[in-house]
Amino acid sequence: MLQITHENFLDLKYFASGVFHPLQGFMNYEEYKKVVYEMQLLNCEIWTLPITLEVSDFKDINIGQKQDLYYQNKLVGNILIEDKFYVKDEELYEIFQTKDEKHPGIIKEKRRSSLRIGGKIELREEFYKGSLYKNILKDIFHPDIKTIVGFQTRNPIHRAHEHLQRIALEICDALFINPLTGWKKQGDFTEEAVMSAYKIMFNEFYPKERVYIQGLQTAMRYAGPKEAIFHALLRRNMGCTHFIIGRDHAGVGNYYGIYEAQNLARELSKYYNLGIDFLLLKEPYYCTKCQKIVSEKNCAHYNQHRIAISGTQIRKDLNEGKIPSKIMMRPEISAGILALGKENIFIN
Numbered sequence: 499m500l501q502i503t504h505e506n507f508l509d510l511k512y513f514a515s516g517v518f519h520p521l522q523g524f525m526n527y528e529e530y531k532k533v534v535y536e537m538q539l540l541n542c543e544i545w546t547l548p549i550t551l552e553v554s555d556f557k558d559i560n561i562g563q564k565q566d567l568y569y570q571n572k573l574v575g576n577i578l579i580e581d582k583f584y585v586k587d588e589e590l591y592e593i594f595q596t597k598d599e600k601h602p603g604i605i606k607e608k609r610r611s612s613l614r615i616g617g618k619i620e621l622r623e624e625f626y627k628g629s630l631y632k633n634i635l636k637d638i639f640h641p642d643i644k645t646i647v648g649f650q651t652r653n654p655i656h657r658a659h660e661h662l663q664r665i666a667l668e669i670c671d672a673l674f675i676n677p678l679t680g681w682k683k684q685g686d687f688t689e690e691a692v693m694s695a696y697k698i699m700f701n702e703f704y705p706k707e708r709v710y711i712q713g714l715q716t717a718m719r720y721a722g723p724k725e726a727i728f729h730a731l732l733r734r735n736m737g738c739t740h741f742i743i744g745r746d747h748a749g750v751g752n753y754y755g756i757y758e759a760q761n762l763a764r765e766l767s768k769y770y771n772l773g774i775d776f777l778l779l780k781e782p783y784y785c786t787k788c789q790k791i792v793s794e795k796n797c798a799h800y801n802q803h804r805i806a807i808s809g810t811q812i813r814k815d816l817n818e819g820k821i822p823s824k825i826m827m828r829p830e831i832s833a834g835i836l837a838l839g840k841e842n843i844f845i846n
């Protein structure tokens with residue numbers, strides 16, 4: 499009997515519902531290595547982050563056999579075991595492009611068992627029925643809507659996000675805001691804080707027929723550029739035609755260059771058909787001379803009049819129970835978040 503983790507249970511749902519298309523199960527070692535070192539599946543399609551099933555030991559793991567999978571003691575599906583293998587530190591360093599053991603993605607991966615198995619899975623229907631993501635956007639929006647841009651986030655909306663989203667809505671017909679609601683590191687915003695902020699945005703500011711929000715329950719990896727592409731592929735599979743990559747997408751600390759994710763997207767799109775287009779947008783800031791949110795692409799005062807829209811500053815203010823500057827976050831959104839109470843705003 500194989501008990502699986504919460505994270506692997508979510509993976510099962512995404513295989514079954516097509517969010518991880520074309521994957522049909524957990525990677526074997528050959529595919530895992532190709533993804534880690536070449537960002538490709540065995541069929542040579544681009545895929546940037548490995549998806550593997552962790553096990554605590556290899557007892558009763560027999561290649562070629564089907565094994566039942568249990569989550570919280572419930573039978574959820576099965577795997578046809580193709581391979582068993584160990585993941586190594588140097589592969590982790592390659593995934594995260596750093597050897598720093600303090601990187602939150604590496605810390606998290608090292609907490610997992612290094613024993614993995616690969617193979618095609620089957621999930622019992624009751625666990626993904628009704629939660630199908632594939633083509634959900636076609637069901638949500640009016641048929642006149644042809645282009646849908648995906649926006650990945652793990653934070654409550656601030657002015658820079660709003661600026662990017664409005665630009666995206668000028669280019670595309672509709673916007674799909676898809677906050678990540680799986681594992682996040684300590685000190686990040688809770689799902690409740692993120693959703694309550696967007697609720698205010700939806701009720702008071704955004705056109706309802708063009709903007710849709712739904713959480714995506716999968717772990718943050720903080721793998722920067724590779725995770726940006728991974729995020730885009732998932733949104734492609736959900737029906738998005740475009741995907742926004744802004745500043746330091748899925749980055750953390752100073753591990754990745756602020757436009758490294760955009761560069762990777764540009765580079766890959768040159769040589770491969772990823773099935774999704776990118777909106778690669780410069781970092782918005784508030785210009786005290788232009789007196790609005792701008793970017794270095796449309797304002798000449800980057801060095802003299804720039805006030806950064808700082809997520810760190812917003813977090814600090816909210817953590818101290820203060821309303822952040824209205825230049826950075828709409829006051830009604832700040833108030834809505836603070837009303838949740840500090841213990842509900844941040845992950846402990």
Ligand SMILES: [Zn+2]
Pocket residue numbers: 785786787788789792797798799800803
């Ligand atoms: Zn300016």
